Amino acid sequence: MTNSLRSNAGLVAIGVGGIVLLIGLPIVLDLYTLLQITLYVIFGILALSLAFIWGYGGILCFGQSAFFGLGAYAYAVSVINIGESTLPFLIATALPAAFAAGLGYFMFYSRISDVYVGVITLTVTLIFYNVVNSTAGPQYHIGEALLGGFNGMPNVPSLNIPFQPDNTLEPAGMFTLCGGLLLIVYFGLHALLRTRFGRVLVAVRENEQRVEFQGYDARLHKLVAFSIGGGLAGIAGCLFTAWGNFVSPTAFSVVQSAQIIIWLMVGGAGTLLGPVIGAMAISWLTLKIGTQQTVNANVVLGAILLVFVLLVPRGIAPMVTERLVPWLMSLRQPQTSPQSVAREGKA
Amino acid sequence: MSKPLIETRGLVKHFGGVQAIRGVDFALAEGELRCLIGPNGAGKSTFFKLLTGQIKPTSGSVLFRGTDITSLQAHEIARLGIGVKTQVPSVFNGLSVRDNLWIAAARHKKGKAIAQLVEAQIERLMLGRFADSLTGQLAHDQRQRVELGLVLCGEPNLILLDEPAAGMTEEERARTAELIFEINRDHPLIVVEHDMSFIRSIARRITVFNQGEILMEGGVDQVFSSQAVRDVYLGKKAAA
Numbered sequence: 138m139t140n141s142l143r144s145n146a147g148l149v150a151i152g153v154g155g156i157v158l159l160i161g162l163p164i165v166l167d168l169y170t171l172l173q174i175t176l177y178v179i180f181g182i183l184a185l186s187l188a189f190i191w192g193y194g195g196i197l198c199f200g201q202s203a204f205f206g207l208g209a210y211a212y213a214v215s216v217i218n219i220g221e222s223t224l225p226f227l228i229a230t231a232l233p234a235a236f237a238a239g240l241g242y243f244m245f246y247s248r249i250s251d252v253y254v255g256v257i258t259l260t261v262t263l264i265f266y267n268v269v270n271s272t273a274g275p276q277y278h279i280g281e282a283l284l285g286g287f288n289g290m291p292n293v294p295s296l297n298i299p300f301q302p303d304n305t306l307e308p309a310g311m312f313t314l315c316g317g318l319l320l321i322v323y324f325g326l327h328a329l330l331r332t333r334f335g336r337v338l339v340a341v342r343e344n345e346q347r348v349e350f351q352g353y354d355a356r357l358h359k360l361v362a363f364s365i366g367g368g369l370a371g372i373a374g375c376l377f378t379a380w381g382n383f384v385s386p387t388a389f390s391v392v393q394s395a396q397i398i399i400w401l402m403v404g405g406a407g408t409l410l411g412p413v414i415g416a417m418a419i420s421w422l423t424l425k426i427g428t429q430q431t432v433n434a435n436v437v438l439g440a441i442l443l444v445f446v447l448l449v450p451r452g453i454a455p456m457v458t459e460r461l462v463p464w465l466m467s468l469r470q471p472q473t474s475p476q477s478v479a480r481e482g483k484a
Numbered sequence: 485m486s487k488p489l490i491e492t493r494g495l496v497k498h499f500g501g502v503q504a505i506r507g508v509d510f511a512l513a514e515g516e517l518r519c520l521i522g523p524n525g526a527g528k529s530t531f532f533k534l535l536t537g538q539i540k541p542t543s544g545s546v547l548f549r550g551t552d553i554t555s556l557q558a559h560e561i562a563r564l565g566i567g568v569k570t571q572v573p574s575v576f577n578g579l580s581v582r583d584n585l586w587i588a589a590a591r592h593k594k595g596k597a598i599a600q601l602v603e604a605q606i607e608r609l610m611l612g613r614f615a616d617s618l619t620g621q622l623a624h625d626q627r628q629r630v631e632l633g634l635v636l637c638g639e640p641n642l643i644l645l646d647e648p649a650a651g652m653t654e655e656e657r658a659r660t661a662e663l664i665f666e667i668n669r670d671h672p673l674i675v676v677e678h679d680m681s682f683i684r685s686i687a688r689r690i691t692v693f694n695q696g697e698i699l700m701e702g703g704v705d706q707v708f709s710s711q712a713v714r715d716v717y718l719g720k721k722a723a724a
């Protein structure tokens with residue numbers, strides 16, 4: 138009971154803090170910083186998409202960028218053709234979700250092992266990357282949208298207020314939208330994990346065979362979770378394209394996929410807050426390292442990953458809640474308890 | 485006689501060239517407690533997996549209350565009310581004992597009835613002290629009881645127990661035997677077991693497997709005094 142109270146208090150704190158930042162940051166920050174933070178927020182959503190299926194569903198997906206890239210390109214192609222962003226946003230969510238469901242059906246219903254799920258998702262990402270990379274030339278277009286091959290697609294329209302194509306979102310509005318979506322996804326996943334579906338999904342991660350012995354269809358649970366994760370990654374892809382008005386095949390790249398995994402490992406894969414923190418911290422760090430020439434950014438990222446795997450294997454968030462907080466509590470207690478023991482001794 | 489609870493007809497299972505099960509006709513009546521014995525490789529485990537739908541037979545069929553369940557998936561068979569306790573405790577190690585049982589109860593109960601069922605089983609299996617502990621951190625014997633709780637929270641019509649006394653002390657074994665009798669008051673049981681003294685203490689009717697076939701079936705005294713059974717199983721053991 139106290140545990141659930143404590144976790145609820147934590148959630149309330151995150152909710153209040155999130156809303157304060159959502160309203161306050163556009164007021165206090167300059168335009169450049171706000172744009173940067175918007176990008177980190179988008180990556181936060183992307184991190185949550187993998188945190189849900191890997192951290193909670195136990196599905197080892199090495200190709201989360203396939204869904205990210207699919208959402209990014211789906212938005213670019215459809216918004217160029219339609220000219221208004223409401224439907225393209227929905228397409229960019231639904232298409233990766235549907236693709237994940239299809240891919241998941243073949244993987245989970247044929248009961249391949251976790252390692253092969255990793256290999257297949259990685260391969261799918263590589264295929265997307267190579268296919269989209271080789272679409273340079275005027276013959277590769279979908280409707281009015283030129284795919285542009287390795288050069289990507291420039292001048293993709295920004296998001297607009299639903300059904301008002303002329304009313305596009307300014308950077309502050311874009312930040313509020315992305316931040317709001319991050320909060321909705323975060324709390325939505327929390328709520329989902331408290332339903333029977335969510336609890337059984339965690340049980341599937343723990344022991345798939347036992348879940349089936351209890352009469353639940355483990356494959357279906359994984360399939361639905363995988364599809365939700367695909368849809369969320371698609372939302373992140375859509376926002377990413379709309380944020381930069383540009384998308385290129387690097388959205389599908391293995392480097393992108395690896396980065397999401399690093400965010401999770403650093404932040405703590407078994408939590409929802411950790412991956413968001415990991416995504417923001419690592420993205421910020423990558424940017425900072427990129428501004429100097431002394432050390433290569435990938436070397437630093439690799440070193441960070443090594444340090445975390447060796448020293449903090451479960452990530453930042455579990456370390457804080459399970460080690461640091463109890464340690465701080467234990468620091469407070471000895472100051473009072475020896476006295477009370479002494480007092481009891483006198484009495 | 486009424487329809488059997490579970491029945492197999494001409495059940496055959498090949499693994500490549502190996503015939504693990506060669507035409508087994510088996511029937512269990514409602515309310516029965518049946519023990520399956522046999523030397524290693526006799527096909528007991530394969531037979532178990534065929535009953536629970538983990539593997540599909542090469543030919544033959546499995547019937548539950550007269551309905552053919554041969555082609556059903558494992559989770560669909562579980563939903564009919566067939567509970568399984570495996571040899572090595574198969575539980576959700578990363579969840580608390582209470583959360584383990586919640587998963588099992590929430591399959592067929594709603595709202596407050598879930599918690600009621602969970603608490604009742606926690607008490608029945610004397611798991612109260614560990615209810616909020618992570619199941620993976622418990623001792624073997626306690627995890628066995630958690631798994632039994634998972635099975636019982638499913639309120640099954642038939643329970644399959646694979647070596648319930650494996651790795652237990654004399655005292656734990658006696659307690660397990662009592663528990664088996666208690667469970668059998670409400671649920672029919674099929675028990676696979678190696679331990680002969682344990683079999684003697686719980687068995688009423690025994691099915692002996694040998695080389696993928698049923699060698700014989702009968703009461704405890706009948707089976708233990710059979711020369712054929714002694715030859716394939718007890719005799720070898722006595723000689724060893």
